[in-house]
Amino acid sequence: MTSRSDGPILLETRGLSKQFGGLAALHAVSLNIHHGEIFGLIGPNGAGKTTLFNCLTGLYTPSAGEVRLDGQRLNGLKPHTVAKQGLARTFQNIRLFSHMSALENVMVGCHVRTKANVLGAIFRNRGTRDEEAAIRSKAHELLKLVGVDKHAHSLAKHLPYGDQRRLEIARALATEPKLLALDEPAAGMNPAERVALIALIQALRATGIAILLIEHDVKLVMGLCDRVAVLDYGEKIAEGAPEAVQRDPKVIEAYLGGSIGGAIGQPA
Amino acid sequence: MLLGVLLAALPFLVDAGLGRTWVRILDFTLLYMMLALGLNIVVGYAGLLDLGYIAFYAVGAYLYALLASPQFGLHLPFWLLLPLGALVAGLFGMLLGAPTLRLRGDYLAIVTLGFGEIVRIFMNNLNAPVNITNGPQGISLIDPISIAGVSLGQTHTFAGIEFSSAHSYYYLFLALTLLVMFVSMRLQDSRIGRAWAAIREDETAAEAMGINTRNVKLLAFAMGASFGGVSGGLFAGFQGFISPESFNLLESIMILCMIVLGGMGNIAGVLLGAFLLTVLPEALRSIGDFQRWYFNRIIVDPADLRMLLFGLALVLMMLFRPQGMIPSAQRRREFKHDDAPQEPAPLYDQQK
Ligand SMILES: Nc1ncnc2c1ncn2[C@@H]1O[C@H](COP(=O)(O)OP(=O)(O)OP(=O)(O)O)[C@@H](O)[C@H]1O
Ligand SMILES: [Mg+2]
Numbered sequence: 001m002t003s004r005s006d007g008p009i010l011l012e013t014r015g016l017s018k019q020f021g022g023l024a025a026l027h028a029v030s031l032n033i034h035h036g037e038i039f040g041l042i043g044p045n046g047a048g049k050t051t052l053f054n055c056l057t058g059l060y061t062p063s064a065g066e067v068r069l070d071g072q073r074l075n076g077l078k079p080h081t082v083a084k085q086g087l088a089r090t091f092q093n094i095r096l097f098s099h100m101s102a103l104e105n106v107m108v109g110c111h112v113r114t115k116a117n118v119l120g121a122i123f124r125n126r127g128t129r130d131e132e133a134a135i136r137s138k139a140h141e142l143l144k145l146v147g148v149d150k151h152a153h154s155l156a157k158h159l160p161y162g163d164q165r166r167l168e169i170a171r172a173l174a175t176e177p178k179l180l181a182l183d184e185p186a187a188g189m190n191p192a193e194r195v196a197l198i199a200l201i202q203a204l205r206a207t208g209i210a211i212l213l214i215e216h217d218v219k220l221v222m223g224l225c226d227r228v229a230v231l232d233y234g235e236k237i238a239e240g241a242p243e244a245v246q247r248d249p250k251v252i253e254a255y256l257g258g259s260i261g262g263a264i265g266q267p268a
Numbered sequence: 269m270l271l272g273v274l275l276a277a278l279p280f281l282v283d284a285g286l287g288r289t290w291v292r293i294l295d296f297t298l299l300y301m302m303l304a305l306g307l308n309i310v311v312g313y314a315g316l317l318d319l320g321y322i323a324f325y326a327v328g329a330y331l332y333a334l335l336a337s338p339q340f341g342l343h344l345p346f347w348l349l350l351p352l353g354a355l356v357a358g359l360f361g362m363l364l365g366a367p368t369l370r371l372r373g374d375y376l377a378i379v380t381l382g383f384g385e386i387v388r389i390f391m392n393n394l395n396a397p398v399n400i401t402n403g404p405q406g407i408s409l410i411d412p413i414s415i416a417g418v419s420l421g422q423t424h425t426f427a428g429i430e431f432s433s434a435h436s437y438y439y440l441f442l443a444l445t446l447l448v449m450f451v452s453m454r455l456q457d458s459r460i461g462r463a464w465a466a467i468r469e470d471e472t473a474a475e476a477m478g479i480n481t482r483n484v485k486l487l488a489f490a491m492g493a494s495f496g497g498v499s500g501g502l503f504a505g506f507q508g509f510i511s512p513e514s515f516n517l518l519e520s521i522m523i524l525c526m527i528v529l530g531g532m533g534n535i536a537g538v539l540l541g542a543f544l545l546t547v548l549p550e551a552l553r554s555i556g557d558f559q560r561w562y563f564n565r566i567i568v569d570p571a572d573l574r575m576l577l578f579g580l581a582l583v584l585m586m587l588f589r590p591q592g593m594i595p596s597a598q599r600r601r602e603f604k605h606d607d608a609p610q611e612p613a614p615l616y617d618q619q620k
Contacts, residue, residue, distance in 0.1 A: 057476055059472065059475075059476065078475070078480075079472075079475040079476045080475050080476075080477075080478050080479055080480045080481070083476060083477060083478030084478055088476075088477070088478075089476060091473065091476075095470050095472065095473040095476075096470075096473070097465065097466050097469035097470055097473065097474075098469060098470075099469060100462075100465055100466070100469060104462060104465070107462055108462050108463065108465075108466045108474070108477055108479070109477050109478070111459060111462070111463055111466075111477065111478055111479050112477070112478025112479070113478075114459055116458060116459040116460070117460070118455070118460060118487065118491065120458070120459075121454050121455050121458030121459065121460050121461070122451055122454045122455065124454065128458075131459075132458070132459070135459070171477060172477070174477075175477060175478045
């Protein structure tokens with residue numbers, strides 16, 4: 001496998017912590033993700049993976065630490081500014097605009113890279129019409145890319161589960177991210193869908209987008225990621241090439257010793 | 269085409285069939301249609317429950333009244349007052365919007381309700397120490413609207429046809445209602461309209477997808493308010509007299525009822541709702557005459573009966589057709605397949 005883990009750093013977190021009352025959901029987590037890399041984030045339930053995503057994307061304010069994307073500080077930025085800076089995400093609990101069509105969902109994703117204002121909307125001048133047409137065709141393309149184009153005009157909430165997850169990816173891609181953060185994108189997908197998802201993620205990486213992937217399916221993570229970090233109780237306990245991490249005694253301990261008792265390799 | 273002819277002939281038909289009062293009711297219907305379309309932007313499109321919307325109507329009305337009446341001896345022309353009313357009301361919309369940006373649902377409703385009352389109370393009390401609004405007495409002798417030197421307050425004869433004041437106002441209001449409709453339609457089907465729908469659906473997801481929810485919400489408040497301001501100015505000129513009385517909470521609720529009843533988010537529905545809730549109460553006034561004729565005396569006060577029937581209609585409506593009479597495509601979908609409204613998903617997974 002070609003390793004992309006030696007290029008310039010795209011996302012950097014330094015000592016990132018998040019406290020909920022007495023609970024340290026994240027404790028001094030430092031990560032580097034490089035341009036064009038597929039970076040896996042694993043860990044038992046409640047380890048703080050989603051919390052990390054929320055801190056990166058501005059939905060939570062970190063208690064301490066720093067986040068930088070391409071050298072730009074993201075701390076304190078509103079979520080919409082983070083998206084503008086080039087960090088887009090999907091949600092573990094699917095959060096589509098359920099009563100809008102699949103196409104409209106993706107079109108909303110284009111919002112941040114377009115600029116028609118109220119006057120444009122009312123007068124529909126040349127520029128606005130062109131922009132609107134461009135948004136529409138880009139949304140169609142993205143739907144095709146993730147394989148949901150046959151449902152373009154169905155309501156998001158009527159899509160099969162796996163398609164909803166893919167639609168979330170298309171919507172995030174519409175914001176033209178440098179880094180795409182996927183929170184358990186394979187959850188609820190059947191094996192065939194998983195294979196398609198792997199192909200999609202690889203295709204995305206080939207276009208130069210870096211991917212941060214939370215996933216419980218260890219086979220998927222190991223086969224796909226250039227590097228992997230493991231979180232346990234809010235702390236990073238291991239990081240490195242997938243094979244090395246898999247053999248790390250601390251990682252095995254975290255998974256076997258966890259209250260779930262499930263062996264590594266089983267989706268939660 | 270046919271519709272155009274009908275709309276043009278309507279005041280004459282109504283005048284011939286029902287009398288001059290009904291032409292005035294028609295004028296009011298158009299004013300309420302504009303108001304309802306404005307509130308629809310805030311509530312129907314952006315999903316922000318605003319219970320103080322009448323405040324913007326008040327702002328528009330008072331602005332017109334103060335700048336075109338003997339109150340300050342100012343008599344600014346209509347073509348200036350119309351856009352000014354939209355602008356100032358729009359600013360007030362942002363003023364209301366700004367502190368409510370973080371609020372959702374019930375909390376937003378309460379704060380906007382308070383805002384509506386504050387504006388009314390200000391109008392009521394700004395007569396001392398400096399008299400601005402004349403307090404509860406209100407402002408009278410407001411200039412009728414005058415376009416290109418033709419005052420709509422008087423009867424005119426064109427080409428042998430007599431246009432009463434109510435007729436002339438009808439055409440002005442009709443033109444502006446059509447304009448407001450057009451703007452609503454264009455906004456709904458645009459980048460901005462999609463952003464409004466997105467924050468209505470899931471504000472957190474919208475924000476995470478790069479929508480500046482603060483700006484987009486302020487825009488909804490400002491646009492809705494500016495429609496309200498325009499109709500307020502028209503109301504002041506048409507009526508010739510305004511007082512804080514006209515801008516109470518019940519009016520806000522009435523306009524909200526119009527859009528809920530007709531079909532939130534759908535322009536045709538909103539217009540129908542405004543029409544029904546303006547015309548039906550007037551029609552029900554005749555219940556008094558009917559009672560006098562049939563029983564020789566008034567048994568139930570028609571005003572009470574009106575409120576009773578109105579309340580009953582609303583309850584029945586919410587029970588049997590909560591999406592409104594002509595729901596928007598989106599509302600229709602919402603009510604078709606589900607069940608209870610969905611809670612937005614939490615940001616994190618509860619421990620399994
Ligand atoms: N907003 C919040 N308020 C309080 N506690 C929170 C909040 N968000 C997360 N937590 C807690 O922080 C811890 C980490 O949660 P998080 O959702 O990040 O875990 P996760 O690694 O994504 O788990 P899973 O694999 O189940 O998705 C959990 O104990 C969770 O209950
Ligand atoms: Mg999670």
